[in-house]
Amino acid sequence: MAFPKKITVVDVEQVNHDSKKITFSLPGGESQVSGVPFGSAILTSHWPENGWFPVFRPYTPISAPDDRGTLQLLVKQYPNGRASSHLHSLTPGSTLTVRGPIPAYTWQRSTTPRELVLIAGGAGITPIYSMARGILSDPEDHTRIQMFWGVNGTRDIVLKNELERLEQQYPSRLQVTYCVSGPEGKPEAVDLGEPGRYKKGYISSEVLREAITRAKAGSWGDAKGTKVFICGPPAMQEAIAGKTGWLGGEYGVVKKEIHAF
Ligand SMILES: Cc1cc2nc3c(=O)[nH]c(=O)nc-3n(C[C@H](O)[C@H](O)[C@H](O)COP(=O)(O)OP(=O)(O)OC[C@H]3O[C@@H](n4cnc5c(N)ncnc54)[C@H](O)[C@@H]3O)c2cc1C
Incomplete structure (x- = not known):
């Protein structure tokens, strides 16, 4: 997926007292995959109300790189956390701007144990x-x-x-x-x-x-x-x-x- 992109919330699940699984649809629908390599993160951004600067934070998708049309985040909310509180405020239909992926570890498969x-x-x-x-x-x-x-x-x-x-x-x-x-x-x-x-x-x-x-x-x-x-x-x-x-x-x-x- 070429970034930056606006992705749209399709589902929000409160999984415990402080964390939500947030499922987004990709702009290209089923014909698109996030392509975020495993272990890598994306960068979310949002403008806080009355803020002078946007807030950028990395999050690692828990969906697979080749899942069609979807990207899922697991987000823990920190008290007064700027990005995590914003993400927790999203509801189905809300959009989020994401960039990336942020390169992480390049994994090499091993054909021996x-x-x-x-x-x-x-x-x-x-x-x-x-x-x-x-x-x-x-x-x-x-x-x-x-x-x-x-x-x-x-x-x-x-x-x-x-x-x-x-x-x-x-x-x-x-x-x-x-x-x-x-x-x-x-x-x-x-x-x-x-x-x-x-x-x-x-x-x-x-x-x-x-x-x-x-x-x-x-x-x-x-x-x-x-x-x-x-x-x-x-x-x-x-x-x-x-x-x-x-x-x-x-x-x-x-x-x-x-x-x-
Ligand atoms: C590569 C990478 C991947 C990440 N992936 C995820 C992910 O998949 N899911 C996820 O929930 N988070 C993830 N994070 C953490 C995320 O990027 C934010 O740092 C986190 O959500 C807090 O941001 P905030 O803006 O809400 O808090 P801030 O506004 O920056 O801080 C608010 C308060 O929370 C405290 N706080 C912030 N971060 C932490 C922390 N890690 N531990 C303890 N206290 C903290 C601060 O000290 C402050 O008091 C990842 C971080 C990195 C570097």
């Missing part, structure tokens, strides 16, 4: 989900993914159905673990069930130990040597993949082996 670790925090799931679906949907790509998604509460697992569908479709290539850090994730809180799938607390080195052992036993990293993809709040990224993060300290993963969105 390789291991990847994908880590998301909160709303940072969108590029991670998009990468995973893109990699998995290529039948010639033999990459295996272990994904960890850190959320505050189980209500924040807003792409659960989509991820479960991918796990069912690609059981030998995708394994997802949800790490719940809020009140439900406290040791004294009731069991979250399915111990292999739900962990209490933050995404820690302990939580990743088994996954990294498995990755190391195979061929860890893509064709460019990237072993870990991460997207989340800055504090989380720093704790895990920053200069003094445990990924480097405990597991010896160096900066060039980590792609942070």
Whole structure:
């Protein structure tokens, strides 16, 4: 899709207390695809009322690049967030100006089995989900993914159905673990069930130990040597993949082996 373009809201779904899935139709209808490569974002823009400048923000579509006539965003609303509040105010028939795509990681398929670790925090799931679906949907790509998604509460697992569908479709290539850090994730809180799938607390080195052992036993990293993809709040990224993060300290993963969105 050549940008900038005006796309039109066709559906809005409130998926939890702070996030909406917003589905847009493309100006060219069914004959057009967004073509936004997986993991890449588009840039939205709007003029705030009485504002002097437009507000631009990147969002990663959760729809596939080749979905016909449609583009879908998952948007978390931040208190007083200028773009996210504007997007949350849209209703069917509203239009939005978008530009892009913003180039992100250029993925190279692997025809031999390789291991990847994908880590998301909160709303940072969108590029991670998009990468995973893109990699998995290529039948010639033999990459295996272990994904960890850190959320505050189980209500924040807003792409659960989509991820479960991918796990069912690609059981030998995708394994997802949800790490719940809020009140439900406290040791004294009731069991979250399915111990292999739900962990209490933050995404820690302990939580990743088994996954990294498995990755190391195979061929860890893509064709460019990237072993870990991460997207989340800055504090989380720093704790895990920053200069003094445990990924480097405990597991010896160096900066060039980590792609942070
Ligand atoms: C490549 C990329 C892709 C992205 N994709 C998505 C996506 O698919 N879905 C999505 O919901 N968001 C996504 N984001 C985040 C999005 O671009 C905006 O930053 C976010 O919606 C907040 O913008 P705002 O204008 O509403 O908030 P602002 O007006 O900029 O800020 C309002 C308040 O919210 C706080 N705030 C803003 N951002 C954050 C944050 N990330 N964490 C904690 N507090 C914050 C600010 O500190 C401030 O107090 C993406 C970001 C990047 C860089």
